[in-house]
Amino acid sequence: MDTLLLNSDAVDANARMDAVIRSVEEAFKAYQRGDVRMPAKSYVELARYNGDFRSMPAYMDAGDWDAAGVKWVNVHPDNPEKHGLPTVMGTMVYSDPETAYPLAVMDGTTLTMQRTGAAAAVATDHFAVEDATTLGIVGAGVQSHTQLEAIAEVRPIEEVVVADKDPDRIDAFRAEFEGRFTVREGSTAEAASCDVLSTVTPVRDPIVSLDDLGEHTHVNAMGADAEGKQELEDDVVLSSKLVIDDHEQCTHSGEVNVPWGEGTLGDDDIYGEVGEIVTGEKDGRTADDGVTVFDSTGLAIQDVAAARVVFDEAKEAESGHSFDIVQA
Numbered sequence: 168m169d170t171l172l173l174n175s176d177a178v179d180a181n182a183r184m185d186a187v188i189r190s191v192e193e194a195f196k197a198y199q200r201g202d203v204r205m206p207a208k209s210y211v212e213l214a215r216y217n218g219d220f221r222s223m224p225a226y227m228d229a230g231d232w233d234a235a236g237v238k239w240v241n242v243h244p245d246n247p248e249k250h251g252l253p254t255v256m257g258t259m260v261y262s263d264p265e266t267a268y269p270l271a272v273m274d275g276t277t278l279t280m281q282r283t284g285a286a287a288a289v290a291t292d293h294f295a296v297e298d299a300t301t302l303g304i305v306g307a308g309v310q311s312h313t314q315l316e317a318i319a320e321v322r323p324i325e326e327v328v329v330a331d332k333d334p335d336r337i338d339a340f341r342a343e344f345e346g347r348f349t350v351r352e353g354s355t356a357e358a359a360s361c362d363v364l365s366t367v368t369p370v371r372d373p374i375v376s377l378d379d380l381g382e383h384t385h386v387n388a389m390g391a392d393a394e395g396k397q398e399l400e401d402d403v404v405l406s407s408k409l410v411i412d413d414h415e416q417c418t419h420s421g422e423v424n425v426p427w428g429e430g431t432l433g434d435d436d437i438y439g440e441v442g443e444i445v446t447g448e449k450d451g452r453t454a455d456d457g458v459t460v461f462d463s464t465g466l467a468i469q470d471v472a473a474a475r476v477v478f479d480e481a482k483e484a485e486s487g488h489s490f491d492i493v494q495a
């Protein structure tokens with residue numbers, strides 16, 4: 168038996184967004200039902216190099232979605248300037264749960280972008296107004312591209328307002344989507360006034376206020392992934408219908424980690440976890456809702472579910488490179 172090696176291009180080619188969205192929603196359902204094994208994300212701090220490693224293993228025992236794997240990912244902010252490397256890189260090992268054979272080793276960076284976009288799409292599908300046509304994106308880095316790709320699968324997005332300090336990033340974003348969407352540069356406040364807003368920045372000082380948002384804006388808070396990071400001012404999460412992906416991760420390193428740590432926000436301020444929404448245990452948007460917020464930290468089961476989609480598609484398409492990593 169061979170192991171399939173899939174680089175960034177192969178992952179991108181085989182990560183059909185509609186299938187990844189469905190797989191991530193199934194992962195949230197499995198998590199809510201208790202059909203997963205997912206130890207807490209572990210961090211290895213590397214103060215000497217101003218970075219860290221993160222290990223994310225998971226197993227999903229959910230009938231047709233039986234899958235297992237581990238993602239090894241880093242965050243090294245100095246990489247682009249000092250080494251010409253991305254800030255974030257990841258490697259995913261996708262394994263057969265029955266035999267533990269490594270079925271695939273794939274680029275985890277592209278996989279992360281795809282499943283993160285898919286997670287935002289799942290939340291958007293349950294919380295955005297049905298006729299949402301405008302999308303605001305704050306932070307025009309690589310993750311912004313899959314936010315649009317994914318959210319456009321679940322809502323009829325026509326206009327995109329992008330805010331970023333780097334005009335080159337905005338130009339790259341506009342060039343990719345020219346002809347498919349109306350894309351214009353705007354301020355953070357202009358982006359926040361859209362029907363749907365995705366924030367994908369690494370900031371530690373909040374940049375979105377409640378006054379910036381539209382009356383019924385749904386916000387995907389995707390950027391906070393470590394203690395001290397916060398994109399939304401406290402009044403946004405305190406005044407909204409707030410949904411999280413995982414209580415432990417979000418209170419430790421998600422959008423709510425700062426107000427939680429300061430005692431400003433508590434359990435009573437959290438409407439529920441996204442798993443409760445996708446299983447129907449709690450309602451998504453209702454007629455009485457105003458601003459809604461999804462705090463996404465990213466779960467290992469999302470990576471495993473997305474990796475299964477990529478592996479299955481790649482096998483069928485005979486994509487990637489096969490090699491013999493295990494000699495029986």
